[in-house]
Amino acid sequence: MPTLWLIVIVLILAAVGYVAGRQRSLSSVDGDVRRLHSLPSFYGWNAALWALLPALLALVAWQVMQPVVLNLSTQPMLELDAAQPGALGLAMADVRRVADGLDLAVQTGLMSAEGARGIAPEEVRAQLGGMGIALGSDVTPQTLAAAQHYRGWADVGQWLETALVLLLSVGGLALAWRATNAEFRARNSVERVARWALIAAACIAILTTVGIVLSLIFNTIKFFGLYPASEFFFGTTWSPSFGGSSSLGILPLLWGTLYISFVALVVAVPIGLFSAVYLSEYASPRMRALVKPALEILAGIPTIVYGLFALLTVGPVLMSVFGQGGVLGVTWMGGGTAVMTAGLVMGIMLIPFVSSLSDDIINAVPQSMRDGSLGLGATPSETVRQVVLPAALPGIVGAILLAASRAIGETMIVVLGAGAAANLSLNPLEAMTTVTAKIVSQLTGDADFSSPEALVAFALGMTLFVITLGLNVFALWIVRRYREQYE
Incomplete structure (x- = not known):
């Protein structure tokens, strides 16, 4: 499932969680708000956050880690000249272009899934060139095999990502709905999340500044190792x-x-x-x-x-x-x-x-x-x-x-x-x-x-x-x- 659709579904589940949590809190006290520990809106926000945050965190982590894992699993399939600088980066760029081209051809109906797996290397360049996808070099059998491997595991990763995110969203919503009752301290839970969100925002700002300063310092030290500071x-x-x-x-x-x-x-x-x-x-x-x-x-x-x-x-x-x-x-x-x-x-x-x-x-x-x-x-x-x-x-x-x-x-x-x-x-x-x-x-x-x-x-x-x-x-x-x- 595309990432955008996944995010939309999670947001819909969070909205459903807000309504469900609010209604369950009111029904647990027969509509008497005075018997609730927190306002009904806090119960709704608690359910929405449980449906939203674990799923989004898992989605972000998966989006960061999946390319790294795919690259590490694909690189051993390529025969590269170790003496040539940048050879690995260029080869992996071509692998990703071929994989994206094969995926696009399957999605647009120009090629079947079986045809994408059985296409010959000499046909790939012409096929992708017709779709406006330029490659840095000729498509070798190793590149095509690596691209097919990359595409296959990318599809598997996408399905696993969808299942994990939806499972966390629905599971979080179910847990929050079950925990909602008159004695549950929903306000404390929501405010705790808000406090950690503010802390995270402050840490991101601080770490960004620290990262910029450290990059300047390290590269400046490297420069002064090559050029005299007094002359500079x-x-x-x-x-x-x-x-x-x-x-x-x-x-x-x-x-x-x-x-x-x-x-x-x-x-x-x-x-x-x-x-x-x-x-x-x-x-x-x-x-x-x-x-x-x-x-x-x-x-x-x-x-x-x-x-x-x-x-x-x-x-x-x-x-x-x-x-x-x-x-x-x-x-x-x-x-x-x-x-x-x-x-x-x-x-x-x-x-x-x-x-x-x-x-x-x-x-x-x-x-x-x-x-x-x-x-x-x-x-x-x-x-x-x-x-x-x-x-x-x-x-x-x-x-x-x-x-x-x-x-x-x-x-x-x-x-x-x-x-x-x-x-x-x-x-x-x-x-x-x-x-x-x-x-x-x-x-x-x-x-x-x-x-x-x-x-x-x-x-x-x-x-x-x-x-x-x-x-x-x-x-x-x-x-x-x-x-x-x-x-």
Whole structure:
């Protein structure tokens, strides 16, 4: 049975369990809810969970383990050249394609089940090619035999999976229905499941973060085993070459990242903060209802659109002013891609991050603080400057640091607007690049992942991780320091 149908059947059984559990709890007390330990809905949820969770857990475990078992049982049937790297992966890919093709041919009626078992190797490639299934090599007798073995045991596994999942679902439903009575603590059981679900969700989030960090650490250590750390952190030249003799100094990339982020924050922070002050302190409700959604629309625009805007609009405008033959009559800008181009567009993208968060933070300042300031004779502008903004400063700093982290991690705007040149310069009208752009370029194409030129991407990612962590620690320090003054 297809997995989707199996999931639908289990969900139907869970719905039936909810209704049955609820009705049984009510019938056990003749409809008097006061005699039940828990509300009737808890009895229904208990039965639904017993019908749903064991079956879904078994389904997930089976889906994970079945391909592994099939691969291990099929691999001994293949005659492979051990000296050829990747031979096993290519051979198993062809086995799976042949097996899927035979299965598709049987399902569509192009071939009978007996014909799929007795087809000759030379007929398989033509048969699958007619169905649009491409193979990496000719179908050998060993490949065909392995594919037939794979397909046969896959069918057996699917039937066993169906039987196991349905048995667990029906069995769980029966056990829950039998245990349902007036004394059963259904609420405790449901809340216990909910607590474990929350714990599992938290563990998944934590383990995902740990896995990402460990992958960065291990690959970074591997990179520094091939390339000197001193040259990486203090080198001023970025010139990767997969032929050898590469120079992988991170300083030009860090400078470009921080320079473009600084320009973006110079644009975004004043505009975003002033917008937030206006919306929270001066704008009428009607104006606020119009302006705030309009600002937040900027956050929903894909970054590739911002990158095209930088490349096709902002860059040519800057060239018409600072480029050759421009309005100023001097050539300060050699091309449309520059730090200023990417920084301006990135700043526009960051405005809603600063504005929306700062607006919410300013609105969270107690109204009593404003009333006290105004009652002492301060003007509205003095109240904003000397009372509201200092009280909201920790949150505003957090919003700015969030925008800074967003700027440091941006890729598409930099690729299209800032160029790909890694250099150290103070001129904002020159092309530069960032760490994120080089991570993409180093992992694009047919790269040998055992070479320093590919592993350097993990070292770059680890560097960005440390910088972002430092920003978060700094934000926590600011928040704690200023909170003590207002508590």
